Amino acid sequence: MPCIHCGACVPVCPKGLWPNQLYQALAQGDLARAEALGLARCGACRACQDHCPSALPLTARFREGQQQVLRWTEAKTRAAEDAQQAAERYEAREARLQAAEAEALEAKRQRRAEAKRRAEAKRPAEGGTDARRDAQRAALQRAMEKARAAGREEDLARLTAALAALGDGP
Amino acid sequence: MSRASVPKLMLFVLLTTIPAAILRLTQESPALGLQLLAGPMGALAGEALLRRSAASLRDGSALLTGWLLALALPASAGAALTAFGGALAIALGKAPFGGLGRNPFNPAMVGYAAILVLFPLASVDGMSGATPLAALASREGLTLSEWVKAQPGPWGTGPGLALSLAFLAGGAALLLRRAIPWHAPAGFLLGLLGAAVLAYDGGGSSSAGHPLFHLFSGSALFAAFFIITDPVSGAHTPPGRLAMGVLAGALTVLFRSQGPFPDGVAFAVLLANGAGPALDALAEGRRQSRA
Numbered sequence: 001m002p003c004i005h006c007g008a009c010v011p012v013c014p015k016g017l018w019p020n021q022l023y024q025a026l027a028q029g030d031l032a033r034a035e036a037l038g039l040a041r042c043g044a045c046r047a048c049q050d051h052c053p054s055a056l057p058l059t060a061r062f063r064e065g066q067q068q069v070l071r072w073t074e075a076k077t078r079a080a081e082d083a084q085q086a087a088e089r090y091e092a093r094e095a096r097l098q099a100a101e102a103e104a105l106e107a108k109r110q111r112r113a114e115a116k117r118r119a120e121a122k123r124p125a126e127g128g129t130d131a132r133r134d135a136q137r138a139a140l141q142r143a144m145e146k147a148r149a150a151g152r153e154e155d156l157a158r159l160t161a162a163l164a165a166l167g168d169g170p
Numbered sequence: 171m172s173r174a175s176v177p178k179l180m181l182f183v184l185l186t187t188i189p190a191a192i193l194r195l196t197q198e199s200p201a202l203g204l205q206l207l208a209g210p211m212g213a214l215a216g217e218a219l220l221r222r223s224a225a226s227l228r229d230g231s232a233l234l235t236g237w238l239l240a241l242a243l244p245a246s247a248g249a250a251l252t253a254f255g256g257a258l259a260i261a262l263g264k265a266p267f268g269g270l271g272r273n274p275f276n277p278a279m280v281g282y283a284a285i286l287v288l289f290p291l292a293s294v295d296g297m298s299g300a301t302p303l304a305a306l307a308s309r310e311g312l313t314l315s316e317w318v319k320a321q322p323g324p325w326g327t328g329p330g331l332a333l334s335l336a337f338l339a340g341g342a343a344l345l346l347r348r349a350i351p352w353h354a355p356a357g358f359l360l361g362l363l364g365a366a367v368l369a370y371d372g373g374g375s376s377s378a379g380h381p382l383f384h385l386f387s388g389s390a391l392f393a394a395f396f397i398i399t400d401p402v403s404g405a406h407t408p409p410g411r412l413a414m415g416v417l418a419g420a421l422t423v424l425f426r427s428q429g430p431f432p433d434g435v436a437f438a439v440l441l442a443n444g445a446g447p448a449l450d451a452l453a454e455g456r457r458q459s460r461a
Contacts, residue, residue, distance in 0.1 A: 001176045001229065002271035005406040007351040008174065018407055021454065036458040053174040 001054035009048035009058065015041045019048040019058055026065045031072055039065050137166055176270075180230030182349050184237055186340035187396060191241060193336050198245045208249035209240025212256025213281075219257075220265035231270050235259050238278040238396055242389060242436070243285065251289060255281040275443045276403045282436045303388045303432040334386040341395025350399045353408045357415020358394040359385070364416070365423035384423055388433040393422070397439050404446030409453040418442035 009019035017038050025033040042062040049058040140163045147155040195202055213236025217227055226232070236256035243252055259281025264273045344350045366381035384390060389397075398404075398418050405414040418438045425434020 002269075004176060004179075004231075004271045004402050006179060006401040007406075007408070007411075008348070010351070010408060011348075020406055021450070024406075033454070037454065051174065053176050053179050055175070 001056075003054055003056060006053060008051045008053060012047040012051050014045060014047065015043060017042060019062075022065075023056065023058055023061060026061055026068075031065070031069055034065055035069055039069060042066065133166060137163060140166070177228060177230040179349060180234045182347065183344065183396065184230075184234055186343045187237070187241060187337070190333055190336035190340060190392070193333055194241070194245075197333070202245045204249040205243065205245065205247065205252045206237070206240045208253040209238075209243075209256045210236035212236055212253030213239070213260050213277075214256075215253075216257035216260030216265070220261060221269050226269055229270055232260055232264075235264070235277045235281070239281045242278065242282050242392065242397075247285065247289075251285060255285040258284045271402055273403055274446070275440050276397055276400045278400075279397060279436045279439045279443075283440060286431065286436065303426060330387050334391045337391040337395060341391065344395060344399070350395075350401070351408065351411060353411035354398045354405075354415040355394045357412040357417075358398045358419040358422075359415075361416035361419025362390055362394070362422055363419070365420040369423055369427055379427075384426070388426070389435045390422065393418070393435045393439060397435070398442070404443035405449045405453075406446070407450045407453040409456070410446060410449040413449045413453075414442045414446050417445055 003020055003023060005020050007020065013019055015038065022034055022037045022039060022042070025031075025037060026039075039062065042059075044059050044063055046059045049056070052058060140159055144156055144159045144163070147159060191206060195206075210233045213232040214227055217232035221227075236259065239255050239259055240252050243255065247255070259277040262284060263275055263277030263280030264270075267273045341355060345352055345355070362384055363381050366379065366384040370379065370381055394415075398415055405411045418435075418441075421438035421441055422433075422435050425438055426432070429437070431437075
């Protein structure tokens with residue numbers, strides 16, 4: 001016989017549960033509702049079952065339901081742990097990737113700086129250093145002395161222009 | 171009773187209505203006996219046709235449905251219409267939902283409402299004939315006390331009072347044997363009296379009638395102990411049943427004073443049944459938040 005919700009189980013439950021509703025929730029596979037109805041408090045005393053006119057296996061169903069809830073809670077905990085671990089792995093990997101990227105960037109920056117420094121060291125050949133320019137200036141000045149002493153006016157003008165083109169000293 | 175069983179429960183409920191049935195047979199006509207047989211026959215025929223299982227005929231539920239329907243219908247309905255109503259009760263109210271234990275609405279009241287709507291002339295009033303409730307509704311400007319004086323019974327109840335008392339006795343037996351939870355009947359009586367007190371304006375020409383008149387006339391006590399108490403239909407939790415009873419009782423007074431039919435018990439019960447699952451959900455929610 002199916003449950004007719006006669007309610008004979010309700011007043012006889014020492015824990016004050018509603019066995020008919022509990023049985024229905026479990027029959028529908030609604031463990032959350034069964035929990036809310038106090039499934040965990042059932043002490044398997046069989047009072048409801050003994051008073052059931054439909055002779056339903058209430059106590060056995062409630063025991064089974066309690067185990068289902070236990071497995072369900074365990075599965076929920078396990079799933080939460082798995083999710084936690086996955087999140088940690090993800091974060092660690094993100095951090096690793098970011099560190100590697102930053103390192104690569106830094107290495108590139110250093111390589112560039114090194115290359116620039118080397119290029120700078122090679123440059124004197126074309127532009128001329130201060131020392132070289134000083135020597136040129138001194139040579140020009142000596143030549144100008146000679147030209148002035150010899151009275152070579154046009155040479156002197158040329159040398160003066162060259163000296164001006166060389167720019168001021170340091 | 172040795173061990174409780176569903177058929178025994180159904181038969182016990184049927185047994186407690188026997189005094190009221192005998193009273194109706196003597197008060198009205200012996201021909202009513204045919205109607206009281208036709209109701210269960212119609213319901214069992216419906217069950218046999220639609221459930222296709224011999225076991226469901228023996229659980230006593232269809233028998234009780236047909237019997238309660240036959241008791242609720244006036245003698246003017248006759249045996250043929252009552253048998254048809256019994257079959258409708260199963261065909262519309264029970265079989266489509268999966269049979270015993272699954273019907274959301276009281277099948278007897280589904281059959282009753284169907285007959286009332288399909289054949290309004292054959293079933294003018296509830297079981298007590300075309301009487302105090304109908305007379306009260308059409309008393310043509312008489313004040314309540316003037317009208318009450320013209321009626322035979324106290325508070326204007328007429329001959330229906332004895333029948334109401336017979337149902338009250340049957341209900342008391344059910345409660346004493348703990349065959350039904352007390353919540354739905356208590357709620358029904360509370361709702362009926364509460365609404366009747368509110369609607370009673372001291373007895374003017376528009377008064378809805380004395381609260382005790384409402385309690386002891388028509389099918390109020392029959393509904394309180396034999397209809398709203400159907401365990402399967404409506405609410406299934408103690409607070410839900412209490413609330414469903416209050417709703418049905420209050421709606422009965424409302425439908426009696428405002429509705430198109432003299433007695434609105436059937437529609438009040440069906441509406442309250444419909445609210446049952448929501449009331450249960452509320453009760454479960456409140457219980458959980460307290461725990």
